[in-house]
Each structure stands twice: as structure tokens, then as C-alpha cells.
Amino acid sequence: MKLASMRNVLKAKGLTRYDAPPDIKGRERPDRAMRITEAVAEKYLRVLTAYEYNPVVAGHNPDSAMTLVVSHRQVVARDANVVLLRFESEDGAALPEWHPGSHLDFHLPSGLRRQYSLCGDPSDRHGYSVAVRRIPDGGGGSVEMHALEPGSSVTVRGPRNGFPFVGEGSALFVAGGIGITPILAMVRAARELGMDWQFVYSGRSRESMPFLDEIETFDTSRVFIRPDDEFGLPSSTDLLERAVPGGAVYCCGPTPMLESVRRGFASSPAAALHFERFGAPPVLDGREFEVQLVSTGEVLTVPADESALSVIKDRLPGVGYSCQQGFCGTCRVKVLAGKAEHRENRLTDTEQQDEMLICVSRSEGGRLVLDL
Ligand code: FES
Known part of the structure; x- marks a missing residue:
């Protein structure tokens, strides 16, 4: 598909934006083409991190609170530890638009705040879906999310996008475990857009990997499902060998996987790396x-x-x-x-x-x- 027609399809579907919004301090951003040029030119100097971008949807203040109601709850991993929750507005009104890579801030009844990536269909304006892995010895947020039943209310803010997807060109998607949530929305968009894409999905075991039933229906020449208990822990080569020359890499998963991708990226033929991590990044150049x-x-x-x-x-x-x-x-x-x-x-x-x-x-x- 030619870039111009792909851009029109994207715009019609609301999948991405082409005018870079101001950054969170209100400063102008370079346009997307310039960002990609910079990424190519500076490949060996830097990678594009979620930290650098925080675009919001025009006309909606992501800091305003919304009360949403759970309308559907579904187990989406074979080990039963991941649930997909769909949230709708109390009065059935349309919700603010979102793009792949966006997340919501959940303000849970206990007072905990947690962020979860949206993984549903961006063209469905009447519901937001997030998938949550239950981590019993975590900070409590996932356990509380799992306890939500249809009819439960929560307060959310957003959507915000710290991991924007550029629906053009070629892309390698790399997901680890529950990192599939933003990546799945991107892969679905890439399929709809007719992009040249590849997808590497890793996890501890097939039982633990959410959305496998859907992903196993995708084109097997483009998808590599790579459970650790069958293939061993992936190296950076394993994760990046499908990178397309001059294309982008989108990666979300646990910190060791991200670090592996970051280390291997300079040796890959791809031009830009976009990633979203779970939890805290390692401290660099810290002093006590x-x-x-x-x-x-x-x-x-x-x-x-x-x-x-x-x-x-x-x-x-x-x-x-x-x-x-x-x-x-x-x-x-x-x-x-x-x-x-x-x-x-x-x-x-x-x-x-x-x-x-x-x-x-x-x-x-x-x-x-x-x-x-
Ligand atoms: S800014 Fe999010 S926890 Fe510190």
C-alpha cells in the first residue's frame, strides 16, 4: 500500500496522528518524518523511549476523571491468570478516542493507582479493554483488578499514549508476557493496514501467554510464538533476527527482555526502536x-x-x-x-x-x- 493511501486509511480509523502534539511541557515536537530521520541518524547514539513522547488526543483532557463500569470479564490465558476487562461509561456515552500504545490510569477503590495498556479495538468508541495478569505477591493492584466483576465501578484518567505506533513502513513487534497488551493492538492495526510486519511473542509457557487463541490464527510466516519452556530464554538475536532493514521495532515486556533488545538493536538492520517497559528502569549513574x-x-x-x-x-x-x-x-x-x-x-x-x-x-x- 502506498504511504499516502495508508495514511488516509489510518486517519479514517483514527489509528495515529500526523501532527505531532506539543510535549508535556507545551514545547513543539519535530514532525514524525524528522523523528524517523533523527532515529536513523542517531541509531548508534540513542533509542526512542516512551519517556520522550506523551501525546494526548486533541479535544480531551486526559487528566479529567471518568467513572467507568465493568461490562465484561473474560479469562484470556490458558493458566487462568490473565483477565480481559471491558469498561463502559455509566450512561453508554462514547468514550474519548485512543490509539494503539495508549494506556489508562486506574484509581482503584483501595486508593492504589495503576496503569494498564488498552488492548481492544480503537474504532469501538463505547468500551475500553485492558488485560491484567494476577501477581499475588505484587503491589496489590493486579489482585484488586482481578476482583472487579461486571457492574463494578472504577475511576480512570486518560487515555494517554507513551508508546505511539506509527502505522507506516515495516515493523517488528516484540512482546514478552503481559507486554502483549499494547503490542496486540499494534499488530492488529498493522494487519489491517497491510503493513510489512513480523511479530515475536515470548513468555514462560504457552499456558501463561495471553491471547494465544487469537494470535495462533495470524499468518504463521509473520508470527513466531516463542515460549521459554520450549525454546529457552531468548537472546537479543532471537528477538531481533526478524527486524526489517530500515523498519521500526516496537517492544514491550519485562526489563531483561527490553535490555536485551536495547543491547542488540545497534547490530540489527532496523532504524528505530520504540519500547515500553514494566516497572522501574535500572538506575544509571546513580550516587547514594x-x-x-x-x-x-x-x-x-x-x-x-x-x-x-x-x-x-x-x-x-x-x-x-x-x-x-x-x-x-x-x-x-x-x-x-x-x-x-x-x-x-x-x-x-x-x-x-x-x-x-x-x-x-x-x-x-x-x-x-x-x-x-
Ligand atoms: S512518575 Fe509515575 S510513579 Fe513516579
Whole structure:
């Protein structure tokens, strides 16, 4: 399909946008073609991370809260540990549009906040679907999501897109486990658009991998289903050998898989890497520092390779957090003394003067006194 006609199909389906929105600080972004050119030119210098993009849908404020009701619940992994939940508005009204790669922020009845990628059909404006793996020894969010039944209400914010899909050219999709959720929406779009695509799907075992019944119906020359218990843990070569020269790689999965893809990307023929990770990224160039909790006076040491959030939540299990990557803003905290080293793009310059995101930001040197 020619690019122009593909673009028209995409626009008609609302699958992507071509005018880059301002970034979260309101700065203009380079256009998409320029981003791809940059990605090619700087392939050996950088990769495109979710952190750099946070496009929102025009005309909808993703910070406004919506109350949604569970309308359907379905088990979608053979081990029964992943459920697909469909949410609709209370009055049946159409919901804000979304594009593959978007997620919702869920504000759960317990007060926990969690983000889940949308994995339904973007042209279905009357329901949002997310799939959630139950992690019994996790932070509690997935267990609470699994307890939702048809008729349950939740508050959500979004959709936001930190992992935008460009529906043109060639693409290799790489998903690990529940990382399938944003990737599946992209693969479906690539199929509809007639793109040149390949898909590598890994997981612990076939039983644990959601949506296999659907994925097994896709063109087998384009899909490689790769359970670890049949093939062993994948190397970066295993994950990237189907990369198309000059194309894009979209990857979502656990941190070791992402690191493997990032390491192998420079040796692949692909031109751009887009990824979304679960949980906290590794701390790079960290130095040990101290934080003091004003509520108790306690002083905690944050090791060079840990985040302030990970140390603080051991002492304050109820501390707010969600993405752990510096883009949702849930973990923002007032800094009452000391100077933070900001490692995010979420807060404005003014906000950064006396606030920080404790999941990624650190201290410029001395102790930080936090309003916790
Ligand atoms: S938890 Fe999302 S910004 Fe810190």
C-alpha cells in the first residue's frame, strides 16, 4: 500500500496522528518524518523511549476523571491468570478516542493507582479493554483488578499514549508476557493496514501467554510464538533476527527482555526502536544519598542503584506510585529542603523548584527532606 493511501486509511480509523502534539511541557515536537530521520541518524547514539513522547488526543483532557463500569470479564490465558476487562461509561456515552500504545490510569477503590495498556479495538468508541495478569505477591493492584466483576465501578484518567505506533513502513513487534497488551493492538492495526510486519511473542509457557487463541490464527510466516519452556530464554538475536532493514521495532515486556533488545538493536538492520517497559528502569549513574521523612524524622539511605521510591515504600507501603518511570506524576512529593536532581520531563520548571518524582529523580548531593 502506498504511504499516502495508508495514511488516509489510518486517519479514517483514527489509528495515529500526523501532527505531532506539543510535549508535556507545551514545547513543539519535530514532525514524525524528522523523528524517523533523527532515529536513523542517531541509531548508534540513542533509542526512542516512551519517556520522550506523551501525546494526548486533541479535544480531551486526559487528566479529567471518568467513572467507568465493568461490562465484561473474560479469562484470556490458558493458566487462568490473565483477565480481559471491558469498561463502559455509566450512561453508554462514547468514550474519548485512543490509539494503539495508549494506556489508562486506574484509581482503584483501595486508593492504589495503576496503569494498564488498552488492548481492544480503537474504532469501538463505547468500551475500553485492558488485560491484567494476577501477581499475588505484587503491589496489590493486579489482585484488586482481578476482583472487579461486571457492574463494578472504577475511576480512570486518560487515555494517554507513551508508546505511539506509527502505522507506516515495516515493523517488528516484540512482546514478552503481559507486554502483549499494547503490542496486540499494534499488530492488529498493522494487519489491517497491510503493513510489512513480523511479530515475536515470548513468555514462560504457552499456558501463561495471553491471547494465544487469537494470535495462533495470524499468518504463521509473520508470527513466531516463542515460549521459554520450549525454546529457552531468548537472546537479543532471537528477538531481533526478524527486524526489517530500515523498519521500526516496537517492544514491550519485562526489563531483561527490553535490555536485551536495547543491547542488540545497534547490530540489527532496523532504524528505530520504540519500547515500553514494566516497572522501574535500572538506575544509571546513580550516587547514594539520604532522604528524611518529615512525618517521622526518619533518615533513609538511597543506594546508588536504587530509587528513592523503592527505599521509601519499604517504610511507607502506602506511598503513591504507578508507572515508576517518571511520566505519570503519581509519586510527586514536595521537597522541603535540599536540591533534587530531576530525571524526568513531567514536572514544569516551576514545579521542579520544590517538588520531585521520587521514582526516578535523585539528589544533587545532600540530604533531601521530603513532605512524607
Ligand atoms: S510513579 Fe509515575 S512518575 Fe513516579
